[in-house]
Amino acid sequence: MTQKEQEPEELLELSSDTRDLLEQNNLRPLWEVEDEMGNLLDDLEPDIWKWEDIQAAIDGIEADVPIADLPPGFQRRVAVPINAEHAISNTIYIGVQTVSPGETAPAHRHAASALRFTIDGTEDMKTVVAGEEFPMKDNDLITTPQWEWHDHVNDSDETAAWLDVLDLPLFLDTLNNSHIFENHELERQPVTKTQGYWDSQYGHGRPASEESDGTIPGPFEGNKEPTPPYRFGWDDMLESLHQRADNDDPDPHDGYSLAYVNPATGEPPLFPTMSFRAQLLNDGPTDPHFQNSTEVYFVIEGEGATHVDGEALEWGQWDIFVVPPDAPHHHEPDDEAVLLGITDEPILRSMNFYAEAAIDE
Ligand SMILES: [Fe+2]
Numbered sequence: 001m002t003q004k005e006q007e008p009e010e011l012l013e014l015s016s017d018t019r020d021l022l023e024q025n026n027l028r029p030l031w032e033v034e035d036e037m038g039n040l041l042d043d044l045e046p047d048i049w050k051w052e053d054i055q056a057a058i059d060g061i062e063a064d065v066p067i068a069d070l071p072p073g074f075q076r077r078v079a080v081p082i083n084a085e086h087a088i089s090n091t092i093y094i095g096v097q098t099v100s101p102g103e104t105a106p107a108h109r110h111a112a113s114a115l116r117f118t119i120d121g122t123e124d125m126k127t128v129v130a131g132e133e134f135p136m137k138d139n140d141l142i143t144t145p146q147w148e149w150h151d152h153v154n155d156s157d158e159t160a161a162w163l164d165v166l167d168l169p170l171f172l173d174t175l176n177n178s179h180i181f182e183n184h185e186l187e188r189q190p191v192t193k194t195q196g197y198w199d200s201q202y203g204h205g206r207p208a209s210e211e212s213d214g215t216i217p218g219p220f221e222g223n224k225e226p227t228p229p230y231r232f233g234w235d236d237m238l239e240s241l242h243q244r245a246d247n248d249d250p251d252p253h254d255g256y257s258l259a260y261v262n263p264a265t266g267e268p269p270l271f272p273t274m275s276f277r278a279q280l281l282n283d284g285p286t287d288p289h290f291q292n293s294t295e296v297y298f299v300i301e302g303e304g305a306t307h308v309d310g311e312a313l314e315w316g317q318w319d320i321f322v323v324p325p326d327a328p329h330h331h332e333p334d335d336e337a338v339l340l341g342i343t344d345e346p347i348l349r350s351m352n353f354y355a356e357a358a359i360d361e
Helices: 014-024 030-036 049-062 168-174 196-204 234-245 345-350
Strands: 047-049 093-099 103-112 114-120 122-129 131-136 142-145 151-156 159-168 181-183 256-258 275-281 288-290 295-301 304-308 309-315 321-322 329-333 338-345 356-358
Touching: 030 168, 047 309, 049 093, 093 103, 122 142, 122 275, 142 338, 168 295, 234 256, 288 329, 329 338
Parallel strands: none
Antiparallel strands: 047 321, 093 159, 103 151, 103 181, 114 142, 114 159, 122 131, 122 151, 256 275, 275 338, 288 356, 295 321, 295 338, 304 309, 304 329
């Protein structure tokens, strides 16, 4: 028996007087407290959700429940993969949301950062964020920054589906925080901006002239600049991946991997709590490594497997899977595959606590 496996009582016996004194004053000896720490939340396990099962679930929910019948404050029709207490991990929430033709998911806002990654969309499926209608075309990634009004309006004749990714479990469960949330007085927020407005603020151009007081106008306010409302069109991202693949060497662990940048800073992470990357795997199996962050993956296209701790997660298009912290893993695409990688790495980096390492085979 190692020392760690011994019962604390066997190590040090307190007198009953001392024990009573401690209990009466809400004090405990460190060696007992330390022994219990780190066990409130279960360890994450590698897991996968197959698209055919998700599809059956979202179809069933859509058939049973109109959005209008959902209780106020929760008017989102979403199937949520569960692998931790209330989400896929203790930091990242991912869900698959549907809006039927003619439906609106009503306007609200909240403290959690959110994004949409379109699975099945069209030009006429719009997420309205901060006054602008953003079209949700396939594989587009659209931010919903903290405390910005957002509603989802389906003016097309097909059901739309997309991924929601939020940092909800970090705030609600891990930090035991309360969620600041507000419904808009209108079902649909007023559209106050023309399409492309937010891109004009945070896209390729920035104001060139100085204000009369010498300050540069626009979004130059330091590295804590909040993430703006923004749509990353998929065509540009895919073109960049293929340009890299045609000219550069892949990362040994992640293939050709491009992180979405915060448009206000030009640097990742996209959110202070979550980073997102598009990964092209076309060069055989990647080399195994591990890191102490949690990774959630969505398969944009292709088939293959990700080997996690000796377990093969076999994936195809639109499957969702999770790689726990510290788990050795590598990807093995059948041919060419593109993944959306989602990670809570920025949280660990903010505490100088991020670590990763290659594994020698
Ligand atoms: Fe929301």
